Amino acid sequence: MNTLQPLSGVRVLDLSTLLPGPLATLLLAESGADVVKIERPGQGDEMRTYRPTLGEASANYAVLNRGKRAYAADLKNPAERDRVLELAAEADVVVEQFRPGVVDRLGLGYEHVRAVNPGVIYCSITGYGQHGPHVKRAAHDLNYLAETGLLGVVVDGAGNPPLPPTVLADIAAGTYPAVMNILLALRQRDATGKGCHLDIAMTRNLQLLTYGYFATHQGGGGWPIPGSELLTGGSPRYQVYATSDGRHVAVAALEQKFWERLAELLQLPEQYLDERGQESTVITAIADRIGARTADHWRKVFEGEDVCSVVVATFEEAVAAGLVDIDSGDRLTGEGFDVGTLPSPVDSDLRRPPGRLGYPALDPLPDGPVWPGR
The missing domain is CATH 3.30.1540.10 (formyl-coa transferase, domain 3)
Incomplete structure (x- = not known):
C-alpha cells in the first residue's frame, strides 16, 4: 500500500484557535501535512478548557488537534514573536483567525511573513473579511447566520427561528472554504511560484448555502417568506411530523x-x-x-x-445503524480516549497517530529546528 499522502512535505503553521482554523489544519494534517500549532502560554487554546476533559485538556481539543504538534509562545513578547516568525519563514501555509489588524500589530501579518517567505500561502479566517465596515465586530456562528438572513428562513409555530443543529458558519463557511482555497493556492504556487493571502470571510461564504433563495429572487420570485418555502415548512412534502410517542x-x-x-x-x-x-x-x-x-x-x-x-434518529441509533462512524482504530491518547472519533472526509490510506494532545501544560517552543530540513 502506498503510504505517501497528498500533502506529505507540506509545512503548516497554525496560529488559530477553537474551531474553524483548527478543523481546517486537521484536514491538512490528515492529508499528510506537518502541522505545528502555536498557543498562548499557560491555558493554551481556549478549547483545552472545554468539558468533558481528558486529564487537564478537553475531548474537543484532542479530537480537533490530533496529529499536530503544539508549542507555547507569547506573541506579545518580541523574542518569542520573532521565533514564530522564523517558523513562518519555513512554512508553506500559515493559518490565523485573529480579528483583522491584530496579527499586523503583533508583527506576524501577511506582509511581515511575505517579507521573509514570498511563496507563503497565508490564510486568514474571519467573520466579516479583512475589509469593510464590520471587520472589528465580535461575533459567533449564530450571529453570522442571523445577519446573513439564513437563520430566519425557518420558524416554529410561534414564528421564532430555532437554534441550528450545528455550527454551520464555522464549518461550512470557514473550515471548508479555507481548506479548498489553501489547496488551490498550493496548486497555483506549483505553477507560478507565487504565494498569496487568502481572505476567508464566513458571512460572505454563507451565501453559497442560500443559493436557491438568491436564484429565486433574481428570477423575480421575491425574497423567501419565513417558514413558507418548499424546503422551509411551506410544503407537506418536506416536513417533520410528530409521532404518538414523542418522536x-x-x-x-x-x-x-x-x-x-x-x-x-x-x-x-x-x-x-x-x-x-x-x-x-x-x-x-x-x-x-x-x-x-x-x-x-x-x-x-x-x-x-x-x-x-x-x-428522526438519536445519535445512539445512528451509530447502531452504521450511518455514523466512530473510528475505533489505534489512535488513543495516554488517557485511553479515541481521538479518531471524528472521521475525516479526506480519503487517505494513512491515518497519522495523535501528536502531544491532552497535556496539562504546553511544551515551550524549542530553540532548535522545529521542522526537519527539506
Missing part, C-alpha cells in the same frame, strides 16, 4: 413518485395528492395520520420503501 418522522418526498407512494402508505385521500393551494390542510392531514402511530410503527412501514421518509 418525529422527517418527510422529504419531493419527487412525484415518492409523494404518491407516501400518500398510499399513509392512506391519504386522493384529493390531497395535489397539495397546491391547500398546503396547510394537507400538512394537518399527514400530521394526524403520523401522529396516531409510534415511531417504531412508521419505521417498519417505511422499511424498503422509496418514500424519502425516515424516523
Whole structure:
C-alpha cells in the first residue's frame, strides 16, 4: 500500500484557535501535512478548557488537534514573536483567525511573513473579511447566520427561528472554504511560484448555502417568506411530523413518485395528492395520520420503501445503524480516549497517530529546528 499522502512535505503553521482554523489544519494534517500549532502560554487554546476533559485538556481539543504538534509562545513578547516568525519563514501555509489588524500589530501579518517567505500561502479566517465596515465586530456562528438572513428562513409555530443543529458558519463557511482555497493556492504556487493571502470571510461564504433563495429572487420570485418555502415548512412534502410517542418522522418526498407512494402508505385521500393551494390542510392531514402511530410503527412501514421518509434518529441509533462512524482504530491518547472519533472526509490510506494532545501544560517552543530540513 502506498503510504505517501497528498500533502506529505507540506509545512503548516497554525496560529488559530477553537474551531474553524483548527478543523481546517486537521484536514491538512490528515492529508499528510506537518502541522505545528502555536498557543498562548499557560491555558493554551481556549478549547483545552472545554468539558468533558481528558486529564487537564478537553475531548474537543484532542479530537480537533490530533496529529499536530503544539508549542507555547507569547506573541506579545518580541523574542518569542520573532521565533514564530522564523517558523513562518519555513512554512508553506500559515493559518490565523485573529480579528483583522491584530496579527499586523503583533508583527506576524501577511506582509511581515511575505517579507521573509514570498511563496507563503497565508490564510486568514474571519467573520466579516479583512475589509469593510464590520471587520472589528465580535461575533459567533449564530450571529453570522442571523445577519446573513439564513437563520430566519425557518420558524416554529410561534414564528421564532430555532437554534441550528450545528455550527454551520464555522464549518461550512470557514473550515471548508479555507481548506479548498489553501489547496488551490498550493496548486497555483506549483505553477507560478507565487504565494498569496487568502481572505476567508464566513458571512460572505454563507451565501453559497442560500443559493436557491438568491436564484429565486433574481428570477423575480421575491425574497423567501419565513417558514413558507418548499424546503422551509411551506410544503407537506418536506416536513417533520410528530409521532404518538414523542418522536418525529422527517418527510422529504419531493419527487412525484415518492409523494404518491407516501400518500398510499399513509392512506391519504386522493384529493390531497395535489397539495397546491391547500398546503396547510394537507400538512394537518399527514400530521394526524403520523401522529396516531409510534415511531417504531412508521419505521417498519417505511422499511424498503422509496418514500424519502425516515424516523428522526438519536445519535445512539445512528451509530447502531452504521450511518455514523466512530473510528475505533489505534489512535488513543495516554488517557485511553479515541481521538479518531471524528472521521475525516479526506480519503487517505494513512491515518497519522495523535501528536502531544491532552497535556496539562504546553511544551515551550524549542530553540532548535522545529521542522526537519527539506
